Amino acid sequence: xxxxxxxxxxxxxxxxxxxxxxxxxxxxxxxxxxxxxxxxxxxxxxxxxxxxxxxxxxxxxxxxxxxxxxxxxxxxxxxxxxxxxxxxxxxxxxxxxxxxxxxxxxxxxxxxxxxxxxxxxxxxxxxxxxxxxxxxxxxxxxxxxxxxxxxxxxxxxxxxxxxxxxxxxxxxxxxxx
Ligand SMILES: Cc1cc2nc3c(=O)[nH]c(=O)nc-3n(C[C@H](O)[C@H](O)[C@H](O)COP(=O)(O)O)c2cc1C
Numbered sequence: 002x003x004x005x006x007x008x009x010x011x012x013x014x015x016x017x018x019x020x021x022x023x024x025x026x027x028x029x030x031x032x033x034x035x036x037x038x039x040x041x042x043x044x045x046x047x048x049x050x051x052x053x054x055x056x057x058x059x060x061x062x063x064x065x066x067x068x069x070x071x072x073x074x075x076x077x078x079x080x081x082x083x084x085x086x087x088x089x090x091x092x093x094x095x096x097x098x099x100x101x102x103x104x105x106x107x108x109x110x111x112x113x114x115x116x117x118x119x120x121x122x123x124x125x126x127x128x129x130x131x132x133x134x135x136x137x138x139x140x141x142x143x144x145x146x147x148x149x150x151x152x153x154x155x156x157x158x159x160x161x162x163x164x165x166x167x168x169x170x171x172x173x174x175x176x177x178x
Contacts, residue, residue, distance in 0.1 A: 029162030031125075031169075034098045035064060037082040038117040039075040044106045046119070047072050048099040050161050051141075052084055060148035062128060065141040071102040073142075079132060081116040082146060086126040088156035089168035094121060095159060115150060126153040 013021065030050040037045050047070055055061040062084060066076050076082065087095055098105055111119040114129050130146025160167040 023163070026163050029160055029167075032087045032095050032159045032161050032166070033064070034085040034087060034094060034121060035066075035076070035082055036085060036111075036119045036121070037072075037075055037079040038119065040078055043075070043104075044111075044119050045072040045075040046098045046105050047076075048095050052086075055145065061133060061145055062130065062148060063143055063145045065138065065143050067141055069140070076144060077135065077142065081118050081149075082130055082132065082144070083114050083118045083120055084126075084128040084130065084146070085121040085124045086128075087159040088123060088125045088154075089159045090156070091121075091123065091159055092166055095161075095166065123156070124154070125156045125158045127151060 031052070033049050033052045034046050035049050035052075039045050047066065049064050049066070051063075051065040053063050055063050064084070066073055070076075097109075106119065109121075111121055114120040114127070118129065120127050120129075128146070128148050129150040130148055132144060133147040134145040136143040136145075158169040160169050
């Protein structure tokens with residue numbers, strides 16, 4: 002069934018949406034800040050946990066942005082964006098970029114990536130991307146990026162599940178292979 006079908010939406014009662022949000026939120030993720038430089042030169046950033054890897058060849062990643070986000074038009078117009086994968090010690094950055102509107106970069110140290118896109122220091126990893134495709138998806142838009150440069154560190158990541166933040170620590174002897 003196509004998620005944009007009216008029949009699909011009609012199958013959920015309005016009272017189900019809160020429960021659906023909780024159900025979806027039980028899937029734990031990392032936390033990223035997506036950054037870009039708007040056509041007017043202003044810097045934009047938004048906390049997002051919808052980030053996912055898509056393909057290695059070609060190197061593609063995705064994330065989704067709400068149509069209600071203040072930075073929506075900037076990310077719809079930008080040719081480049083960066084994925085800043087937050088470290089456990091960057092909880093305050095996650096909160097800063099989850100607040101809507103305003104100059105989120107005021108007083109913040111950052112360095113300039115490709116195309117002037119801001120990169121946040123002390124992250125776990127960075128992926129600099131060219132916007133490849135955008136797909137309409139209900140109240141969000143899926144943005145696919147082609148990775149042009151990336152870097153990682155050994156800093157433990159920040160995690161998010163069921164509305165709470167956590168620090169990534171591994172179980173002993175939990176290697177996959
Ligand atoms: C952990 C976490 C994950 C989030 N993930 C997303 C996301 O994937 N996409 C999105 O549009 N908003 C997401 N949000 C909400 C935005 O960060 C929030 O709406 C923010 O105010 C948008 O900023 P803006 O209105 O200045 O663009 C997330 C918030 C948090 C705390």
